[in-house]
Amino acid sequence: MKIIKYFIEFLFILILFFIFKLLGLKLASKFGSIIGELLGPFFRSKKKIITNIKKALPNSDEKNIEKISKRMWKNYGRILSEYIFIKNFRNSKNEKIISVEGQEFLEEIKNSGEPVVFVSGHFNNFELMAMQIEKSGINLAAIYRPLNNIFLNLIMERLRIKYICKKQIKKGRSGTRDLIESIKKKYSIALMIDQRVSEGIKCNFFGHPALTTTIPAQLFKKFGCKIVPVYIERITDVFFKIKISKPIIYDKMTSIEEITLDLNKWLEKRILNNPSQWIWSHNRWK
Numbered sequence: 502m503k504i505i506k507y508f509i510e511f512l513f514i515l516i517l518f519f520i521f522k523l524l525g526l527k528l529a530s531k532f533g534s535i536i537g538e539l540l541g542p543f544f545r546s547k548k549k550i551i552t553n554i555k556k557a558l559p560n561s562d563e564k565n566i567e568k569i570s571k572r573m574w575k576n577y578g579r580i581l582s583e584y585i586f587i588k589n590f591r592n593s594k595n596e597k598i599i600s601v602e603g604q605e606f607l608e609e610i611k612n613s614g615e616p617v618v619f620v621s622g623h624f625n626n627f628e629l630m631a632m633q634i635e636k637s638g639i640n641l642a643a644i645y646r647p648l649n650n651i652f653l654n655l656i657m658e659r660l661r662i663k664y665i666c667k668k669q670i671k672k673g674r675s676g677t678r679d680l681i682e683s684i685k686k687k688y689s690i691a692l693m694i695d696q697r698v699s700e701g702i703k704c705n706f707f708g709h710p711a712l713t714t715t716i717p718a719q720l721f722k723k724f725g726c727k728i729v730p731v732y733i734e735r736i737t738d739v740f741f742k743i744k745i746s747k748p749i750i751y752d753k754m755t756s757i758e759e760i761t762l763d764l765n766k767w768l769e770k771r772i773l774n775n776p777s778q779w780i781w782s783h784n785r786w787k
Contacts, residue, residue, distance in 0.1 A: 511652035514581075521582045526589060529582040530739050537578020538571060545782040553781045557707040557772065572777030576735065580626050583739075584657070587664045591632055599629065600736075603745030606729065607637040610748070616640075616684050617727045617748055618717045622695035622768050623780040625735040631666040631691045633743055634731075642668040642683040644676065644692040644716070666691065674700060680716070684724055691731075692716060695768055696783055702758065706765045711786050718760035721751055728764070732771050735778060 517536065521529035547570070554566050561569070583590070590598065601607075610617055619641075621630050631643040643666040648654040661669055668688065670676040683690065697712045704713040720726045727748035734742050751760055772779045 507650040507652055510650055514653060514656075517581070518585045521585045526583070526586045526739055529586070530579045533578035533580075533582030534575035535578065537574045537576065537581065541574035541577050549784060550781045553783075553785060554776070556709055556786055557769075558776065569777045570781070573779070573781055576625050576778055577780070579735070579738070580628075583626055584628075584660060587628065587632070587660055590629060591636065591664045597740055599633065600740070600742045601633060601745065602742065603747070604637070606745045606747060607634065607639060610689065610729070611638045614687060615727075616687050616689045616724070617729050618720050619689060619691040619729045619731050620694045620717050620764060621691075621731040621733065622771065623693055623783070624733045624771065625778040626741060627693065627733060628661070628665055629733055629741060629743060630731050631661075632664065634689070634691060635666050640686075640688045641666050642670050642680070642688045642690055644670045644672050644680070644690065646672040646696065672698075684720065684726070690716075690720065690726075694764055695779075695785070697785055697787055702761065704758070704761045704765055706785065707769055709786050711765075713761055713765060715757050715761050717764060718757040721760060722757060728760075730764070730767050730771075732774075734775060 521533065524532055550570050550573070551566055554561060554569055558565075558569075593599065619630065619634060621627065631641060635641045643661070645661065648657055658669065668683065670679045670683065670690075672692075680690065692714070694714050694717065696714075698714045699712065701712040701714045703710040705711075706713065717726075717728050721728060727750050729748045730746040732744045732746070734744075736742050751763075
């Protein structure tokens with residue numbers, strides 16, 4: 502039964518991709534925001550989203566929660582529409598589409614030849630992080646979570662490998678060996694640190710314990726990799742700003758727990774900067 506559901510979703514997305522392509526990037530992004538607002542709540546639990554927002558923003562009233570949720574779904578729709586134009590983003594040199602703050606840090610990392618760990622969250626549009634880093638000439642491996650929908654996952658994997666980051670590592674224990682080998686071969690690593698992971702540790706996140714990945718901390722402890730936070734923000738409909746932070750070098754005596762907590766605090770600040778541009782539908786505090 503689930504296979505049939507996934508196949509119907511797959512056909513629906515293909516039809517949307519065809520429409521998006523006909524409309525062009527700007528119109529497709531606007532149309533995507535409408536689709537996201539109308540249909541998004543049917544694919545994710547509204548109750549979960551409200552609960553998550555209340556945990557992170559306890560002083561928010563119902564009106565503000567509804568506003569954040571509504572804008573988040575619009576953002577979801579825009580991201581979906583932009584997958585079909587990911588090639589355009591990759592090849593574009595137009596600063597009116599992507600503006601990068603901290604490009605000098607990417608140049609320094611590239612010239613050093615030493616691997617670092619790029620970390621970010623599911624901000625807007627999160628796929629652009631790995632794309633921009635690889636585009637800058639850095640050897641990169643991106644950790645990703647395969648989609649539950651096996652039909653859609655085939656398309657997304659092809660898009661990611663072709664236009665976002667050539668080397669993809671599956672999230673979880675199965676990808677650990679590939680991750681270690683990549684570091685040894687001087688590949689930097691890019692990953693999202695805001696999703697719940699079964700192999701993580703309980704770490705404070707907005708005042709509540711949340712299972713959090715320790716990969717960045719472990720790679721620092723084992724290989725001495727610097728950690729580079731990256732924040733992506735949608736400024737207007739199809740104009741993004743990517744902020745590359747100065748690489749962080751922790752003291753060798755800093756524990757895995759302390760590093761993980763510090764990165765969670767960075768996430769919190771970025772989320773509070775623009776709550777509607779973070780994806781609240783993840784079961785973060787389960």
